[in-house]
Amino acid sequence: MVRSLRNSISKQHTNGKPTVLFFWPMDFTFVCPSELIAFDKRYEEFQKRGVEVVGVSFDSEFVHNAWRNTPVDQGGIGPG
Numbered sequence: 001m002v003r004s005l006r007n008s009i010s011k012q013h014t015n016g017k018p019t020v021l022f023f024w025p026m027d028f029t030f031v032c033p034s035e036l037i038a039f040d041k042r043y044e045e046f047q048k049r050g051v052e053v054v055g056v057s058f059d060s061e062f063v064h065n066a067w068r069n070t071p072v073d074q075g076g077i078g079p080g
Contacts, residue, residue: 014052023056027067033077040077 022039024032039053046053057064070076 009054009056014054017050017052019052019054020046021054021056025057027057027059027063028070028075030075033072033075036077037072 020039022035024036026032036055039055043053059067067076067078069078071078
């Protein structure tokens with residue numbers, strides 16, 4: 001949720017750190033918000049252990065922004 005990469009990712013993007021890649025099919029789906037929010041809540045724990053977290057989806061940056069700005073109770077991941 002920190003930054004957006006448009007086409008590819010390499011060790012360069014993660015500074016060679018161990019990396020968790022998590023994938024979700026589409027924004028605004030039923031299950032995905034809970035997993036993404038859980039990763040966000042534990043992000044600092046991963047960082048303390050030297051682990052980078054990268055989420056991968058095929059939606060556009062415009063859909064991601066809409067999802068990020070939609071409250072959780074309306075199917076988004078944004079503030080409620």
